[in-house]
Amino acid sequence: MRILKSKDLMLIFLVSSIYILIISYPHLNFNKSTLEVTFLILSFVFVGYPLIAFLRPEEDYIKILKKPVLLLELSLLFILSISLILKFSLIGQNMRILTLFLSIIAMIFTLIAYINRIRYFKLIKSENETVSTTEKSVPKTVHGKTVIKVDNVGMQFRLSEEKVDNLKEYVIKFLKRQISYNEFWAVRGISFEVEKGDRWGIIGLNGAGKSTLLKIISGVMKPTEGNVEIKGKIIPLLELGAGFDTNYTGKENIFLNGAMLGLSKEFLEEKYEEIVEFSEIRKFINVPLKNYSSGMRARLGFSIATTIKPEILILDEVLSVGDAKFRKKSEKKITSLFKEGVTVLFVSHSIIQVKKICNKAIWLEKGKIVMVGDAKEVCESYAENM
Amino acid sequence: MVVNNIIKHRFLLNFNKYKYLLTQLVKRDVKVKYRNSVLGIFWSFLNPLLMMVVMTIIFSTLFGKTITNFPVYYLTGILIFTLFSKGSSGAMTSITKNSAMLNKIYIPKYMYVLSVVISNLVTFVFSLFILIFIMIATGAPFTIYIFFGILPILLVVIITIGAGLLLATLNVFFRDIQHLYKVFITLLMYGSAIFYPIDIVPVQFQIFYLNPLFAIITLFRDSFYSGIPYDLFNILYASLFSILILILGVVIFYKTQDKFILHL
Numbered sequence: 067m068r069i070l071k072s073k074d075l076m077l078i079f080l081v082s083s084i085y086i087l088i089i090s091y092p093h094l095n096f097n098k099s100t101l102e103v104t105f106l107i108l109s110f111v112f113v114g115y116p117l118i119a120f121l122r123p124e125e126d127y128i129k130i131l132k133k134p135v136l137l138l139e140l141s142l143l144f145i146l147s148i149s150l151i152l153k154f155s156l157i158g159q160n161m162r163i164l165t166l167f168l169s170i171i172a173m174i175f176t177l178i179a180y181i182n183r184i185r186y187f188k189l190i191k192s193e194n195e196t197v198s199t200t201e202k203s204v205p206k207t208v209h210g211k212t213v214i215k216v217d218n219v220g221m222q223f224r225l226s227e228e229k230v231d232n233l234k235e236y237v238i239k240f241l242k243r244q245i246s247y248n249e250f251w252a253v254r255g256i257s258f259e260v261e262k263g264d265r266w267g268i269i270g271l272n273g274a275g276k277s278t279l280l281k282i283i284s285g286v287m288k289p290t291e292g293n294v295e296i297k298g299k300i301i302p303l304l305e306l307g308a309g310f311d312t313n314y315t316g317k318e319n320i321f322l323n324g325a326m327l328g329l330s331k332e333f334l335e336e337k338y339e340e341i342v343e344f345s346e347i348r349k350f351i352n353v354p355l356k357n358y359s360s361g362m363r364a365r366l367g368f369s370i371a372t373t374i375k376p377e378i379l380i381l382d383e384v385l386s387v388g389d390a391k392f393r394k395k396s397e398k399k400i401t402s403l404f405k406e407g408v409t410v411l412f413v414s415h416s417i418i419q420v421k422k423i424c425n426k427a428i429w430l431e432k433g434k435i436v437m438v439g440d441a442k443e444v445c446e447s448y449a450e451n452m
Numbered sequence: 453m454v455v456n457n458i459i460k461h462r463f464l465l466n467f468n469k470y471k472y473l474l475t476q477l478v479k480r481d482v483k484v485k486y487r488n489s490v491l492g493i494f495w496s497f498l499n500p501l502l503m504m505v506v507m508t509i510i511f512s513t514l515f516g517k518t519i520t521n522f523p524v525y526y527l528t529g530i531l532i533f534t535l536f537s538k539g540s541s542g543a544m545t546s547i548t549k550n551s552a553m554l555n556k557i558y559i560p561k562y563m564y565v566l567s568v569v570i571s572n573l574v575t576f577v578f579s580l581f582i583l584i585f586i587m588i589a590t591g592a593p594f595t596i597y598i599f600f601g602i603l604p605i606l607l608v609v610i611i612t613i614g615a616g617l618l619l620a621t622l623n624v625f626f627r628d629i630q631h632l633y634k635v636f637i638t639l640l641m642y643g644s645a646i647f648y649p650i651d652i653v654p655v656q657f658q659i660f661y662l663n664p665l666f667a668i669i670t671l672f673r674d675s676f677y678s679g680i681p682y683d684l685f686n687i688l689y690a691s692l693f694s695i696l697i698l699i700l701g702v703v704i705f706y707k708t709q710d711k712f713i714l715h716l
Binding site: 083084086087090166223224234281284285286287288302309311313314318321322325326327328329330331 | 469470472473475476477480483484487552553554555556557558559628685688689692693695696710713714
């Protein structure tokens with residue numbers, strides 16, 4: 067079943083609103099009677115079209131346009147009834163106000179017709195879906211709970227030969243037809259399912275598409291094809307303290323950063339003490355961040371990301387934070403998170419670390435999956451192939 | 453059922469989740485603007501006041517007595533105009549400025565545009581006190597129509613958000629817009645009758661009335677400066693233009709926002 071995109075209604079809406087703009091323009095000379103009559107006739111048409119679209123939502127817009135007689139008839143009927151109700155004489159002083167009134171009605175009708183059409187197609191779609199789900203078998207995930215479902219994901223980049231980012235160059239290149247792109251897939255055809263509590267390692271050489279995959283999963287990039295489903299709060303530990311404002315104090319940054327991760331004020335106020343306690347910077351919490359050392363910033367970032375109880379944690383080789391003492395503490399924190407059943411996606415070049423942390427692994431090469439499965443097996447065959 | 457559908461809509465759920473971010477971003481914009489200055493937030497009062505004094509000295513000698521109560525005439529114009537120009541040009545660079553963050557985690561991108569406009573609205577509300585203070589000081593008449601001033605403020609916010617979304621989108625793909633827009637804003641300022649009377653514009657330059665910002669400023673002056681109800685066609689023109697710009701901005705922003713990340 068083809069779903070109409072209601073482009074016709076959008077067009078009518080746009081045209082009629084521009085039209086009202088013209089009529090309502092305060093300095094327009096609106097005295098010539100021919101102009102007035104043209105305007106009035108135009109507004110009749112605007113009213114008629116959405117009316118038909120409203121009455122027959124299943125009709126294709128091209129089909130409606132093929133019935134101009136019906137369109138005109140309906141519009142004229144409508145206009146006549148309105149003028150009878152309002153006891154307006156159609157020609158004269160009231161012309162402009164009437165025209166305006168009609169166009170506004172047309173706009174409202176268009177909106178109603180649009181909503182009606184969406185509802186109509188949703189009805190049909192849901193009917194179709196109920197049929198199809200009964201035909202298909204029950205979803206195959208039996209054990210555990212799937213939190214991330216990556217389904218045939220692909221990401222295509224267009225690399226232009228030279229980066230054109232100013233208008234002049236673009237226009238010149240466009241006119242000369244010189245704009246060419248190298249299209250290439252950073253990742254393609256990736257599907258896997260992550261269950262709650264799983265710890266996945268993603269391994270591969272530089273440029274294998276690991277970071278792109280993580281960006282797609284965390285929602286920063288939208289894949290060109292396929293889709294990703296996520297259940298739960300996802301916290302990236304990509305680069306610690308990336309969202310900090312250096313003019314802000316530590317305390318203000320905790321709230322700003324937390325807000326960027328989509329957390330509420332109440333939740334942050336509840337966790338504030340714990341974050342400060344863990345990061346060991348209580349003394350400097352009211353000092354602007356520009357006076358912090360890089361170790362202090364990293365500690366603050368780490369504390370925020372781990373204290374707020376993430377459900378899915380994305381680690382990009384950041385397990386080494388601060389000095390030896392804090393590193394030990396942070397490793398302890400992460401293992402305690404593992405015990406609580408947090409799901410982890412871990413990107414690393416170090417096979418030893420992946421073996422230690424993860425129970426499952428994906429091996430990527432040139433954007434494609436080479437091997438998926440148990441962490442030890444994947445790591446061993448990866449090491450053999452190096 | 454319909455209401456339930458609307459409440460559970462993806463956009464609203466997302467907005468609800470990130471609305472605390474919006475307040476945080478607005479707070480940051482306002483705070484950082486005046487941080488390290490001695491007078492702090494008072495600059496949002498002082499700035500328009502000082503500018504008004506300068507302009508009054510220059511222009512009341514230039515135009516003589518053609519404008520009664522020049523300070524109020526100037527302030528009503530410049531406050532609305534500043535909200536638009538600062539808001540839209542701030543929104544224009546907001547996406548590219550925060551590219552580091554947008555590259556790391558998912559944040560609804562319109563939040564940055566919205567936060568710039570709202571923080572400028574906050575500054576505007578502060579400087580509104582100055583306007584009222586000046587009105588009292590110069591003995592300008594207060595009428596009931598002063599409450600009608602809400603509508604033009606709403607309209608200027610709508611048009612600023614629309615223009616901001618549009619410009620932010622353009623700026624991601626073509627950074628030249630920043631420089632072009634500066635010139636355009638200057639042109640717009642001279643075309644909005646902020647510090648000269650409308651009568652001095654020759655008849656052949658009637659096109660100047662097409663400026664939607666001028667329509668909004670006129671509405672604002674109707675309620676604050678002249679104390680009369682709005683002109684029906686003027687309000688219609690201004691509101692339709694603003695809503696059209698908003699629709700255009702939202703549609704273009706939403707259609708292209710997934711490609712932003714490739715150009716940041």
